[in-house]
Amino acid sequence: MTSISLQNVTVDFPIYNARGRSLKNRVMKMATGGSINSESGGVVVVRGLDNINIELSRHDRIGLIGHNGSGKTTLLRVLTGVYAPTSGKVDIRGKCTSLINISLGIDPEATGRQNIFLRGALLGFKKEEMKERLQEIEDFSELGDFLEMPVRTYSSGMQLRLAFSISTILQPEILIMDEWLATGDEGFKAKANQRLNELVEKTQILVIASHAKDLLAKNCNRVVWLEHGKVRMDGAPSEVLDAYFGP
Amino acid sequence: MAASNLILTVVLNEASRYPFWVNLHKGAILGFHALLGVRLKNDRMSLLLKQKTKLKNGLPVRNLKIANNEVPYHGAVWDITEALSNFRLAALLGWQDVAQRYRRSRIGAFWLTINMGVLIGALGLVFGTIFNSPMSEFLPFICVGLIFWGYYTQIVSEGCSGFISNSDIILQLDLPFFTYILRVWYRNSVILAHNLVIFPIVLLIFWKSIGLSALLIVPGFFIVTLNMTWIALTLAILCTRYRDLTQIVQNIMQVMMYVTPIMWMPDHLPQRASHVMLDYNPFFHMISVVRNPLLGQTVTAANWVVAIGIAIVGWSFALLLLKKYRARIAYWL
Numbered sequence: 001m002t003s004i005s006l007q008n009v010t011v012d013f014p015i016y017n018a019r020g021r022s023l024k025n026r027v028m029k030m031a032t033g034g035s036i037n038s039e040s041g042g043v044v045v046v047r048g049l050d051n052i053n054i055e056l057s058r059h060d061r062i063g064l065i066g067h068n069g070s071g072k073t074t075l076l077r078v079l080t081g082v083y084a085p086t087s088g089k090v091d092i093r094g095k096c097t098s099l100i101n102i103s104l105g106i107d108p109e110a111t112g113r114q115n116i117f118l119r120g121a122l123l124g125f126k127k128e129e130m131k132e133r134l135q136e137i138e139d140f141s142e143l144g145d146f147l148e149m150p151v152r153t154y155s156s157g158m159q160l161r162l163a164f165s166i167s168t169i170l171q172p173e174i175l176i177m178d179e180w181l182a183t184g185d186e187g188f189k190a191k192a193n194q195r196l197n198e199l200v201e202k203t204q205i206l207v208i209a210s211h212a213k214d215l216l217a218k219n220c221n222r223v224v225w226l227e228h229g230k231v232r233m234d235g236a237p238s239e240v241l242d243a244y245f246g247p
Numbered sequence: 248m249a250a251s252n253l254i255l256t257v258v259l260n261e262a263s264r265y266p267f268w269v270n271l272h273k274g275a276i277l278g279f280h281a282l283l284g285v286r287l288k289n290d291r292m293s294l295l296l297k298q299k300t301k302l303k304n305g306l307p308v309r310n311l312k313i314a315n316n317e318v319p320y321h322g323a324v325w326d327i328t329e330a331l332s333n334f335r336l337a338a339l340l341g342w343q344d345v346a347q348r349y350r351r352s353r354i355g356a357f358w359l360t361i362n363m364g365v366l367i368g369a370l371g372l373v374f375g376t377i378f379n380s381p382m383s384e385f386l387p388f389i390c391v392g393l394i395f396w397g398y399y400t401q402i403v404s405e406g407c408s409g410f411i412s413n414s415d416i417i418l419q420l421d422l423p424f425f426t427y428i429l430r431v432w433y434r435n436s437v438i439l440a441h442n443l444v445i446f447p448i449v450l451l452i453f454w455k456s457i458g459l460s461a462l463l464i465v466p467g468f469f470i471v472t473l474n475m476t477w478i479a480l481t482l483a484i485l486c487t488r489y490r491d492l493t494q495i496v497q498n499i500m501q502v503m504m505y506v507t508p509i510m511w512m513p514d515h516l517p518q519r520a521s522h523v524m525l526d527y528n529p530f531f532h533m534i535s536v537v538r539n540p541l542l543g544q545t546v547t548a549a550n551w552v553v554a555i556g557i558a559i560v561g562w563s564f565a566l567l568l569l570k571k572y573r574a575r576i577a578y579w580l
Binding site: 016 | 336339419420421488577578579
């Protein structure tokens with residue numbers, strides 16, 4: 001059973017400046033009994049998430065809104081298992097896939113085809129599994145002979161096409177996205193939108209952070225508004241979106 | 248019943264905080280007062296009892312302190328076993344790093360081998376002449392020594408940035424951290440394999456052969472691998488937190504190169520000095536278990552014991568460190 005449960009999750013970031021990152025200063029501080037730079041020690045603690053409680057189960061499609069720095073990305077990273085909360089409880093059941101940066105792991109020196117395997121490995125696919133999907137990815141990307149060329153020779157649109165085609169072949173139980181991914185020229189955009197809709201349809205829990213009102217209204221059955229790391233509002237999309245964007 | 252249970256736990260909790268003679272003393276006072284029927288007002292024990300027995304619906308409820316960090320996060324052992332079971336990923340990433348060299352130049356990583364060959368030739372001639380050693384002995388010696396020393400220093404210094412250079416992956420995927428260490432290990436082992444090509448060439452020049460004892464390089468390399476991986480893992484964790492440690496480590500490795508018999512032979516040392524400079528130098532033992540088999544010399548029991556001992560102690564330390572700080576590494580990036 002796929003589910004996500006966050007109880008009283010708090011995330012504190014230690015922000016180290018050059019001083020706090022220095023071992024020399026740390027040793028000096030010990031030797032002098034903390035009299036050197038005792039005012040801060042080069043560490044500032046920023047509270048990224050403050051006492052978040054969210055329960056999600058199957059068929060939940062949740063949207064996250066909030067200004068820059070409100071904790072959206074941090075929350076997505078907690079859900080992916082990247083950040084262990086400073087306090088509180090996280091319980092995630094199900095295969096979780098993060099499509100925050102779809103170009104992750106793409107090597108500009110390698111050819112398109114080599115990158116398909118490289119990116120696939122990072123998504124958790126074995127080589128044989130990728131071989132089965134190779135044709136599908138190549139067809140979808142419409143890159144043709146360019147797949148034999150190094151990715152550094154691609155235009156940025158082509159690079160995105162490749163990254164998108166590889167990243168969307170998986171079938172996650174929990175899908176985590178930062179903004180809607182579909183990009184490219186008009187023809188590809190329609191195709192990509194359709195692919196992404198299918199993916200969202202198939203996934204059991206969707207968590208998406210976005211600034212687009214229509215997108216959230218269309219895809220989500222619940223919206224959480226984050227502000228300064230706290231949940232400001234949590235409810236039906238129409239309610240929360242109207243409160244955030246204004247009616 | 249519940250109340251007496253509660254009193255017992257509080258008393259035991261309290262008792263465990265002090266040495267027994269203090270408890271004896273406290274117990275005597277409490278008992279004495281209880282006998283007289285006097286309730287101590289500011290005694291810590293009674294305060295605690297009062298605090299913890301807030302009445303709720305007429306029943307005493309214990310105020311449970313919620314522990315910080317009771318998150319079931321992946322442990323150190325999970326990290327290592329998961330990374331090993333998904334070794335293909337580490338190997339693919341490591342191979343990719345080497346392959347990158349081949350994409351821009353036809354001989355790729357063999358450029359490193361050419362560099363290494365020139366270094367071995369030059370240093371071998373210079374130091375062999377200075378020490379007045381026969382070239383047929385000194386050149387194979389410095390060849391194997393430099394190749395493996397290069398392997399060690401590369402793993403150590405790339406281990407320092409093992410997590411930092413993979414920060415974009417770490418911040419998006421929940422992969423075991425040991426995968427990045429294996430990536431460093433794999434990449435450098437492939438380069439080591441390139442460099443080892445020089446050795447047969449040197450043997451051919453002096454028309455020397457290697458015996459069956461060279462097979463001992465297999466267990467030797469295995470022990471070296473165990474040691475290099477724990478060192479890289481430990482340094483990766485520490486250097487992510489303390490960024491200036493990388494410089495310190497590089498300095499240490501440079502000094503170690505001159506202290507360890509790489510460019511000079513152990514029998515160049517005067518008798519008295521050799522004991523201190525060799526036996527207490529962990530790198531001497533770590534290089535001996537791989538170099539001696541290739542040169543047809545015996546690996547002493549001391550070499551094996553020390554190298555294995557360091558691996559065991561080191562891995563225990565690395566696992567403890569990983570267990571303690573695994574959840575924090577992503578925050579340090």
